[in-house]
Amino acid sequence: MTVQERLDKASGIYNEAAVLISSMGEYVRARADIVWDTKTMLGEFDLILQAILMHIALSNGRVDPAEKEFIARISQRADILSYLRARTGNRINLSWNDFSRMDKDSAGQLMEHIDRLLRENVCDAFVRPLAVGDFIDSDRDELGMLEKMISRLAALLTSADEYDPDSLHLAYAKSVAELLGERWRYYKENPNADAPPFTIS
Numbered sequence: 001m002t003v004q005e006r007l008d009k010a011s012g013i014y015n016e017a018a019v020l021i022s023s024m025g026e027y028v029r030a031r032a033d034i035v036w037d038t039k040t041m042l043g044e045f046d047l048i049l050q051a052i053l054m055h056i057a058l059s060n061g062r063v064d065p066a067e068k069e070f071i072a073r074i075s076q077r078a079d080i081l082s083y084l085r086a087r088t089g090n091r092i093n094l095s096w097n098d099f100s101r102m103d104k105d106s107a108g109q110l111m112e113h114i115d116r117l118l119r120e121n122v123c124d125a126f127v128r129p130l131a132v133g134d135f136i137d138s139d140r141d142e143l144g145m146l147e148k149m150i151s152r153l154a155a156l157l158t159s160a161d162e163y164d165p166d167s168l169h170l171a172y173a174k175s176v177a178e179l180l181g182e183r184w185r186y187y188k189e190n191p192n193a194d195a196p197p198f199t200i201s
Contacts, residue, residue, distance in 0.1 A: 003066045006156045007073055013156075014074060017049075017149045018042055021130070024142050028133040036129055039077065044126035046075035047083055049150060051114050052175045054080070054099070056154050058107050059171035060164065068100035070157050080114060087117055115178065123179050124187075131187035143184045147176060 022038050029036045050071055057067045072079070085093050092113065102110065134140050154172055187193065 001159060003069050006066075006070060006159065010070070010074055010153055010156050013149050013152050014076070017045065017146060018076075020142060020145055020149070021045055024130050024133050028129045028136070031133075031136050041126060041129070042076075043078035044122050046078040047080050047118060047122055048126060048179050049153070050075055050080040051111070051118055051179060052150060052172070053154065053157050054114070055111060055171045055175040056157060056168065058104075058111065059167045060162065061104055063100040063102075063107075065100060067157055068096050072096040074153065084114060084117065087121070115175075118179060123183055127180060127183040128187045131184045132191045134184075135188045135191045143181065143188075147180070150176065 021041055025036045025038050025041060053071045053074065057063045057071060081094050081096065081099065092110075094110070099107070099110070130142050130146075134142055151172070158168060
C-alpha cells in the first residue's frame with residue numbers, strides 16, 4: 001500500500017475523530033461551564049496524535065521515509081514541529097526530514113522535549129472538557145472511542161515498516177497513557193479540579 005493509499009484510509013478515520021471531538025464539545029458546552037473552541041481543540045488533537053505516532057515510529061529505532069510522510073501529512077490543523085519551533089522561539093527548528101534522519105539518542109531527547117511541552121501546555125486543555133462529558137454521562141466512553149481511532153491510525157502507520165510487537169505495543173500504550181489516558185480518568189473522577197496533582201513523565 002502506498003503512502004497516499006494509507007493517507008486516504010487514514011483521512012476517514014481522522015475525520016471520525018474530528019466529528020467525535022466536535023460533537024463532544026457541543027455536548028459539554030451545553031451542560032457544563034467550560035469554554036470550548038472546536039478549532040483549538042482539533043488543533044490540540046493534531047499535536048497529541050502526531051506525538052503518539054512519532055513515538056510509535058521510533059519504537060523500532062528508525063523512521064522510514066513513508067512513516068515520516070504519513071505523520072507529517074496526517075494532521076489538518078496543527079503541526080507538532082511548527083508548534084515546537086514557535087514554543088522555543090526557533091531554538092529548536094526541525095523539518096520532518098531532519099526528524100527522520102535523527103539517531104536514536106537525539107530522537108529520544110526530542111520526544112522528551114515534545115512530551116514535556118504537551119503535558120505542560122496542551123494535554124489538560126484538550127482532555128478536561130472531554131472527560132467532563134464522560135462524567136456527565138457515565139454511559140459515554142469518548143476516551144475508549146478515541147483510543148480505538150488512534151490505534152487504527154497507528155496500524156496504518158506501522159504497515160510501512162517492520163516492528164517488534166512488544167516494542168510497538170509498549171510505545172503505543174505508554175504514549176497514549178501519558179498524553180491522554182491518565183488525565184482523562186483523573187478529570188472524569190474529579191470534574192471540578194483545575195489540574196491533576198501529579199506529573200506524568
